[in-house]
Amino acid sequence: xxxxxxxxxxxxxxxxxxxxxxxxxxxxxxxxxxxxxxxxxxxxxxxxxxxxxxxxxxxxxxxxxxxxxxxxxxxxxxxxxxxxxxxxxxxxxxxxxxxxxxxxxxxxxxxxxxxxxxxxxxxxxxxxxxxxxxxxxxxxxxxxxxxxxxxxxxxxxxxxxxxxxxxxxxxxxxxxxxxxxxxxxxxxxxxxxxxxx
Numbered sequence: 001x002x003x004x005x006x007x008x009x010x011x012x013x014x015x016x017x018x019x020x021x022x023x024x025x026x027x028x029x030x031x032x033x034x035x036x037x038x039x040x041x042x043x044x045x046x047x048x049x050x051x052x053x054x055x056x057x058x059x060x061x062x063x064x065x066x067x068x069x070x071x072x073x074x075x076x077x078x079x080x081x082x083x084x085x086x087x088x089x090x091x092x093x094x095x096x097x098x099x100x101x102x103x104x105x106x107x108x109x110x111x112x113x114x115x116x117x118x119x120x121x122x123x124x125x126x127x128x129x130x131x132x133x134x135x136x137x138x139x140x141x142x143x144x145x146x147x148x149x150x151x152x153x154x155x156x157x158x159x160x161x162x163x164x165x166x167x168x169x170x171x172x173x174x175x176x177x178x179x180x181x182x183x184x185x186x187x188x189x190x191x192x193x194x195x196x197x
Contacts, residue, residue, distance in 0.1 A: 012156045014041050014145065017109025019163065020048060020154040021176055024190035030081045031153075033173045036138050037090065037164055039108055046145045049079035049088055049134040051163055052172040059133050063087070065121045071130035071165040080138030089115040091124075091131035092161045102127065111161050130165040155184060 012018060020036040036048040054075040060067035066089070067074060079088055093099075093111040104119025115124070115131060140148070148154055157180055166172060177188035 012158060014038060014046065014149070014156050015109075016040060017112060017159055019051075019157050019159045019176060020145075021157055021173065023153055023155060024187055026153045031138070035163065035172045035176055036080070037112075037159060039088070039090075039114060039137075041145075043142060045142050046140040048138050049090065050077065050138060051132075051166070053078040055135065057135070063117060063133060066117065066131070066133065069121060069125055069128055069131050071132055072167040077132055077134045079134030079136045082137050082139045084136040086136060087117055088134045088137055089117050089131055090134070090164050091115050092129045092165055093127055094129050097127040109159070112159075112164055129161075132164055155187075157184070 014020070016038055018038050020034075020038065022031050022034045022036075024033075026032060031050075033052075034050045035052050037051050038046065038048040040047040054073050054077050057076045058067070059070045059074050059076055062076060069091075076087075078084075090108070091105075091113050093113060095111075097111070099105045099107055099113060102124065104116040104124060105113040106116075107113050111129075117133075145154075149156065155177075157176060163172065163176065174188040178185045
């Protein structure tokens with residue numbers, strides 16, 4: 001497993017269950033002001049989903065059996081620019097629940113799990129606090145993410161389970177930065193259009 005680090009004291013390694021927060025200067029329209037939840041990080045590459053890009057598509061229109069378990073807003077989120085036909089689902093387990101004896105769940109970092117959308121929703125519903133469906137994902141080949149972090153494109157910070165389910169996706173970028181404390185919290189005040197400042 002890679003040990004890429006960044007931040008005020010460079011103490012947060014990239015790992016499943018951490019967040020990549022786009023640096024204010026990251027201009028790539030696919031990732032501008034995004035917050036990515038890391039699902040996998042290995043020598044061969046990394047994979048995550050963007051938490052703050054809801055689409056116009058409702059979950060009920062594409063996965064009707066899962067729609068009642070979906071957190072507000074009940075949209076399919078754009079997980080990233082890679083393979084938009086692939087659907088990934090993240091959920092948060094209720095307090096005191098675990099995955100023992102359950103099929104269809106893979107722990108990313110407890111209580112957040114990856115849900116197999118081919119499994120039976122009614123069997124999982126009592127154990128889940130909520131879930132989010134993503135179309136596509138964000139992926140990096142071996143060494144690519146480390147290079148982007150070294151270049152200053154991403155800030156790596158710990159995630160909270162509620163980051164995955166939040167309905168306040170519009171300002172998730174600013175909220176995540178503000179809770180880091182100074183100096184990272186100051187980045188949340190960076191204008192979205194620096195040229196208009």
